[in-house]
Each structure stands twice: as structure tokens, then as C-alpha cells.
Amino acid sequence: MPTPATFTPDIATVQFHPVTVKPSPNRSARPTGIRVRCIVLHSTGSNEFGGSVSWLCNPDSEVSAHYAVSREGQIVQLVPLCMNAWHAGKSAWKGEQINGSINAFSIGIEMEHVDGQGDWPRVQVAAVAALVDLVLERESLAIDAVVGHADICLPKKRKVDPRDFPWEAFRALVASRGKAEPALVLPGGRVGGRIIESTLYVPARAVCEAVGLTSLTWDGVKLELTAGK
Helix, strand or coil, X not given: CCCCCCCCCCCCXXXXXXXXXXXXXXXXXXXXXXXXXXXXXXXXXXXXXXXHXXXXXXXXXXXXXXXXXXXXXXXXXCCCCCEXXXXXXXXXXXXXXXXXXXXXXXXXXXXXXXXXXXCCCHHHHHHHHHHHHHHHHHHCCCHHHEEEHHHHECCCCCCCXXXXXXXXXHHHHHHHCCCCCXXXXXXCEEEEXXXXXXXXXXXXXXXXXXXXXXXXXXXXXXXEEEECC
């Protein structure tokens, strides 16, 4: 099978870090008129992130996910969100399935982890929470649409992942995002701003004042700054 063409990530940055794209051939078109209804979290079953990503991109594996998240919080997108990733297998969500699976209306996120080892790094959980928050917003979903592979697999108990995942802390992180005013803290003060797709935007004039610059001129092309006397 030829290597699939690359694509632009649906979410460019998460927590100020760029999302890497590694296209997987293990994908298919979503049925017309079907919207995303849930997000499924998985464990890779391995602590070798590169190997797990390679397996998800190997046509012989016939498995994939939309995203993979390393223990260090690195995020790789493998399948565009507008397409099916082959992550759920035999499954149902709230009694619903299409052709025996929920792949057609779900988004899959693989997390680097070996089930039975309850050592979920906080940086990884925070990265997954930030990613999920952005996907929930993009797809107009609520937090109760986020489930584990064990919750949707058929028959029940066929899968156990993500075992020992800190669901309570994860949901608290998702719920807390966007509630506090984001800000850039500088020696001369705190400058409030706005986060759009994990990028913080702040008023340039307020930043200049906070660092002691007395004049800011913008002519539509060039920004000129003048330091205080």
C-alpha cells in the first residue's frame, strides 16, 4: 500500500507545542451525515512510543488512532478527524454502532502506557486533557462523551484499557481549562490575553508597558518600539 499523503493537523498546537503529523494508511471515509459522538482513550500497551506509532502506521497491523500521546506529552496525529481511524474494534456506545463498531462516529486517542503499571505521568495526562478539551470544543461534545476502550468494547471485558487511568484528575483538568483568565506574567506586571488553539495572544501595547517600553507604532507592516529614558 502506498504511503498516504500528509495532511495539515486539525489542531496545530496543544499547550504551546506543535502537533506532529505522521499519516497512517489505516483509515477510511466516515459515512455521509454521521457526526462524531464520542472520544475513546486507549493504552498502547508499550512504553516504546516510536514503535507504537510505527505499528499504528503499518498497513499489516490494520489498526490506527487519530492521535497518539507520549509519556512526555508529545502529540502525533495519524488520521484526520474527518476520517475513520481503526481503533475501537467490535464495540458499541450507548447501544449504538455502525457495522459492529463505533469507528464511524468516534475519535481514538492512544496513550503510551502499559496496562497494570499505574504510573500515568502528570505531563501526559495534562497533554491528553488539553487535546481532549480542544477536540470537545471542535466537535461540540460534553466531557461525558470521553470514554475508555474498556467502556465500549464488545464483548465486555475484552479490553481493560486504559487501566488505572486517573479519570477524576483528568476530568478536573478538562473542566478547569479556560476558566481562569490566561495571562503573560512579566517583571513589570501581568498582561491578560486569550488562548486560541493553545496559543496565547496578548495586547502588544500592554506588553510594551509592562517591560518599560514607552512607545509602540504599527504601520501595518512594521512594528517600532521605543525604550523609556
